[in-house]
Amino acid sequence: xxxxxxxxxxxxxxxxxxxxxxxxxxxxxxxxxxxxxxxxxxxxxxxxxxxxxxxxxxxxxxxxxxxxxxxxxxxxxxxxxxxxxxxxxxxxxxxxxxxxxxxxxxxxxxxxxxxxxxxxxxxxxxxxxxxxxxxxxxxxxxxxxxxxxxxxxxxxxxxxxxxxxxxxxxxxxxxxxxxxxxxxxxxxxxxxxxxxxxxxxxxxxxxxxxxxxxxxxxxxxxxxxxxxxxxx
Amino acid sequence: xxxxxxxxxxxxxxxxxxxxxxxxxxxxxxxxxxxxxxxxxxxxxxxxxxxxxxxxxxxxxxxxxxxxxxxxxxxxxxxxxxxxxxxxxxxxxxxxxxxxxxxxxxxxxxxxxxxxxxxxxxxxxxxxxxxxxxxxxxxxxxxxxxxxxxxxxxxxxxxxxxxxxxxxxxxxxxxxxxxxxxxxxxxxxxxxxxxxxxxxxxxxxxxxxxxxxxxxxxxxxxxxxxxxxxxx
Numbered sequence: 001x002x003x004x005x006x007x008x009x010x011x012x013x014x015x016x017x018x019x020x021x022x023x024x025x026x027x028x029x030x031x032x033x034x035x036x037x038x039x040x041x042x043x044x045x046x047x048x049x050x051x052x053x054x055x056x057x058x059x060x061x062x063x064x065x066x067x068x069x070x071x072x073x074x075x076x077x078x079x080x081x082x083x084x085x086x087x088x089x090x091x092x093x094x095x096x097x098x099x100x101x102x103x104x105x106x107x108x109x110x111x112x113x114x115x116x117x118x119x120x121x122x123x124x125x126x127x128x129x130x131x132x133x134x135x136x137x138x139x140x141x142x143x144x145x146x147x148x149x150x151x152x153x154x155x156x157x158x159x160x161x162x163x164x165x166x167x168x169x170x171x172x173x174x175x176x177x178x179x180x181x182x183x184x185x186x187x188x189x190x191x192x193x194x195x196x197x198x199x200x201x202x203x204x205x206x207x208x209x210x211x212x213x214x215x216x217x218x219x220x221x222x223x224x225x226x227x228x229x230x231x232x
Numbered sequence: 233x234x235x236x237x238x239x240x241x242x243x244x245x246x247x248x249x250x251x252x253x254x255x256x257x258x259x260x261x262x263x264x265x266x267x268x269x270x271x272x273x274x275x276x277x278x279x280x281x282x283x284x285x286x287x288x289x290x291x292x293x294x295x296x297x298x299x300x301x302x303x304x305x306x307x308x309x310x311x312x313x314x315x316x317x318x319x320x321x322x323x324x325x326x327x328x329x330x331x332x333x334x335x336x337x338x339x340x341x342x343x344x345x346x347x348x349x350x351x352x353x354x355x356x357x358x359x360x361x362x363x364x365x366x367x368x369x370x371x372x373x374x375x376x377x378x379x380x381x382x383x384x385x386x387x388x389x390x391x392x393x394x395x396x397x398x399x400x401x402x403x404x405x406x407x408x409x410x411x412x413x414x415x416x417x418x419x420x421x422x423x424x425x426x427x428x429x430x431x432x433x434x435x436x437x438x439x440x441x442x443x444x445x446x447x448x449x450x451x452x453x454x455x456x457x458x459x460x461x462x463x464x
Contacts, residue, residue, distance in 0.1 A: 108329035
């Protein structure tokens with residue numbers, strides 16, 4: 001089995017990507033980045049998912065993106081929007097250069113492992129406002145990565161797989177269920193509590209719920225209160 | 233004055249780059265990355281240099297590249313070479329994806345600051361063995377960065393300046409001295425002691441000393457012992 005580094009956030013998308021990498025026969029080295037996100041429940045979820053899906057290894061690397069501020073996900077002075085408008089402008093939940101930083105860390109580990117493959121759950125459909133979720137970005141990162149590294153300069157070819165990039169949330173869920181992903185282990189909410197229970201109101205909660213609703217499949221998400229769950 | 237993020241390691245090269253950025257009229261936001269390098273003396277040097285050169289701000293971001301291992305600069309089980317051969321193969325002091333990770337962090341801060349310029353002391357001449365010190369890599373990073381970020385998607389153009397990339401060590405020192413850089417504040421040694429005194433034997437020490445010798449300029453480097461200083 002070939003080794004691959006899989007970026008694992010603890011959310012629905014990356015849990016699906018891990019299952020896809022495993023189904024393609026990769027030995028999965030899961031990497032989670034503790035970048036000062038508000039919700040540590042995501043990282044707990046990542047641990048459970050990596051174990052449940054038979055990852056070869058799971059590492060959490062801490063980096064203080066909080067030090068730069070600028071996003072509602074790392075800066076407690078910026079409110080997380082719950083108004084339900086997810087179009088047009090780049091949302092305040094965008095973390096500056098987050099995917100670039102996370103892919104760079106995946107690249108570092110891939111190089112040490114001798115892995116030529118990185119899997120990454122970026123999604124351009126639901127998050128069209130995030131510049132670093134677009135296919136052009138992923139290709140440009142891959143080009144850069146091959147110039148950056150020892151393996152690239154030795155003629156091997158590093159690939160960045162972003163298999164969800166053009167899929168809708170409903171498509172992602174359907175794919176993951178077919179591969180046996182247990183979505184009750186995943187946490188998508190931007191402001192989940194310590195037990196991993198979701199608010200039901202932020203953009204991530206709305207997108208996730210809409211995905212299950214489209215498929216008419218029971219949503220295993222645990223919400224804080226029934227009132228909030230229905231509050232979207 | 234336009235803001236710029238300047239990657240500052242505490243070594244000779246980045247101290248020179250900071251002086252160049254300042255001489256071009258940039259307000260300098262200096263970023264040092266504590267990536268688990270053996271020598272904390274570098275970071276102390278970075279603090280002194282930022283202050284001496286009138287940086288607007290200096291931040292140190294910690295990230296545990298040590299967790300991945302793979303380099304003599306972060307892994308204490310790999311010996312730092314002192315044999316003096318600096319050609320051909322990629323040296324064991326290469327830190328996997330280090331420049332990619334550091335530029336990504338600079339990009340994150342630049343985005344929060346609204347800065348369109350990043351300065352970076354990569355040098356392709358002396359360190360030809362490091363893939364992420366080549367001009368092609370810097371251009372590819374810049375292309376990726378413009379696709380990755382909010383500013384790039386708003387039509388602004390982010391530039392990665394690597395003004396030393398084609399210069400010899402002697403050229404760099406001459407340029408820095410003309411700009412008033414105090415090289416006694418800088419630490420280049422891969423295994424400097426806590427007081428910032430150099431070993432005189434590693435590749436970084438050899439390259440640095442050769443630069444001063446070429447210019448026939450006194451080398452302000454502080455070595456641990458006279459014997460080691462002359463031992464190269």
